[in-house]
Amino acid sequence: MELTNKRIIIIGGTQGIGLATARLAMDKQASVLIAGRKIEKAAKAKTLLGDVQTAILDAADEEQVKKFFTETSSFDHLVITAAGAAAGSLREISIDKAKDFFNSKLWLQTQVVKYALEKISQQGSIVLFSGIVSRKAMPGQLPFTGVAGAIESIGRMLAKELAPIRVNVVTPGVINTPAWNEILPENDIRQYFQDLAGRLPIPRIGRAEDVAKGVIFLLENTYCTGTVLDIDGGLKEL
Numbered sequence: 001m002e003l004t005n006k007r008i009i010i011i012g013g014t015q016g017i018g019l020a021t022a023r024l025a026m027d028k029q030a031s032v033l034i035a036g037r038k039i040e041k042a043a044k045a046k047t048l049l050g051d052v053q054t055a056i057l058d059a060a061d062e063e064q065v066k067k068f069f070t071e072t073s074s075f076d077h078l079v080i081t082a083a084g085a086a087a088g089s090l091r092e093i094s095i096d097k098a099k100d101f102f103n104s105k106l107w108l109q110t111q112v113v114k115y116a117l118e119k120i121s122q123q124g125s126i127v128l129f130s131g132i133v134s135r136k137a138m139p140g141q142l143p144f145t146g147v148a149g150a151i152e153s154i155g156r157m158l159a160k161e162l163a164p165i166r167v168n169v170v171t172p173g174v175i176n177t178p179a180w181n182e183i184l185p186e187n188d189i190r191q192y193f194q195d196l197a198g199r200l201p202i203p204r205i206g207r208a209e210d211v212a213k214g215v216i217f218l219l220e221n222t223y224c225t226g227t228v229l230d231i232d233g234g235l236k237e238l
């Protein structure tokens with residue numbers, strides 16, 4: 001059991017893919033801390049998971065991130081699922097909104113890794129999060145496309161720069177998590193999921209657990225670094 005008694009910090013672990021990852025890691029006897037901005041989400045996650053540590057943190061705020069890692073004890077693995085949401089084509093999106101998304105996902109992950117280095121084990125690992133628009137061109141996804149490509153490139157570079165700490169990137173396709181509620185009205189989500197599922201090589205929308213299993217693989221496999229792992233039901237082949 002590679003994760004037994006390992007300490008894992010999941011920034012963004014209070015719902016969606018982060019929460020599913022916390023659950024699988026705890027099943028493997030890891031000691032898990034989940035962090036997010038909203039107290040209600042953290043409290044709900046604690047009710048679902050039981051013996052988990054929680055922290056309230058806005059990881060887009062550099063000072064808060066610095067303080068969090070100064071105060072935390074040493075740990076083995078870091079997973080960063082926290083991100084904002086934004087869609088829009090070049091013609092329609094405001095540059096400020098696009099920049100905000102870069103802050104909420106690209107720079108958020110960068111600063112979390114920077115300050116985590118103080119406390120992470122040299123035998124440990126980091127899992128960053130991208131998105132399949134990095135390699136599947138989808139019109140209307142300007143900010144996400146830029147952020148996703150940047151994270152994959154930075155992840156591969158950091159695998160060398162931070163070695164022996166391992167750094168890997170997970171690239172989800174379309175996964176049914178609460179993140180979608182911030183992008184589309186409920187009926188539109190249902191319609192989009194239904195249309196897409198029928199066209200995918202694996203004809204269903206992804207579940208948070210599908211992606212969490214990939215995260216656990218990367219945490220456990222000590223020969224994986226610089227890996228970009230697609231978990232997309234074949235979406236990029238459409």
Ligand SMILES: NC(=O)c1ccc[n+]([C@@H]2O[C@H](COP(=O)([O-])OP(=O)(O)OC[C@H]3O[C@@H](n4cnc5c(N)ncnc54)[C@H](OP(=O)(O)O)[C@@H]3O)[C@@H](O)[C@H]2O)c1
Pocket residue numbers: 011012013014015016017018035036037038039041042057058059060061080081082083084104105108129130131132171172173174175176177178179180
């Ligand atoms: N779901 C998909 O279809 C999909 C597709 C491609 C890529 N991804 C990527 O996969 C990752 C996980 O996605 P998900 O669907 O699981 O997202 P999600 O359901 O929206 O969960 C995001 C989590 O991050 C926390 N969070 C957000 N902003 C934060 C901040 N500034 N500081 C601290 N915590 C923050 C949220 O809690 P609070 O709101 O309380 O802070 C929540 O726990 C993200 O990077 C996302 O871009 C997802």
